[in-house]
Amino acid sequence: MQAKRFVRSLFLIAVFAATGSSAEESLPTPRSIILSAGQEQAAQPVILAARRYAAFWNTGEQRYAEAALAQNFVDRTLPSGRRQGVKGVLEASKNFRAAIPDLRAEIEELLVVNDLAVVGTPSRDISAAASKT
Numbered sequence: 435m436q437a438k439r440f441v442r443s444l445f446l447i448a449v450f451a452a453t454g455s456s457a458e459e460s461l462p463t464p465r466s467i468i469l470s471a472g473q474e475q476a477a478q479p480v481i482l483a484a485r486r487y488a489a490f491w492n493t494g495e496q497r498y499a500e501a502a503l504a505q506n507f508v509d510r511t512l513p514s515g516r517r518q519g520v521k522g523v524l525e526a527s528k529n530f531r532a533a534i535p536d537l538r539a540e541i542e543e544l545l546v547v548n549d550l551a552v553v554g555t556p557s558r559d560i561s562a563a564a565s566k567t
Contacts, residue, residue: 461485462492464544464553477546484544484551490523491539494531499523 462485469477483502490498503520516522530537543554 460489462488462539462541464541466542467544467546469546473546473548480546480549480551481544484541484546484553488539488541488553491527491530491537494527494537496524499527 486498486502499520507519509518512518516526540556541553542556545552
């Protein structure tokens, strides 16, 4: 149930660490991006952070989470029992990947408002994979 909610939920990423993109990065590309007129340039670090966060969920690689999330990151959708911050996200990924090894995150729609990104993910039936664990 938790895994299904994860895939269908919206990721709220409130504070991002803005760093440059590397040619070696293979990041998910949003199918659509929605932002205010005139915000195109200012939104680039937020878009990059959201793409890195999705890459983290695709790969489980800690470097993507650390590049995407600020040290003072606060998860506004934190489930009961999970630690807050980047350490909680890393722990959650480890648990999800143990239950669903082929876990993937795509960015269907990305809404950027100032330094806030809301990422819509497509749902996929993972109940069969989750029930095997």
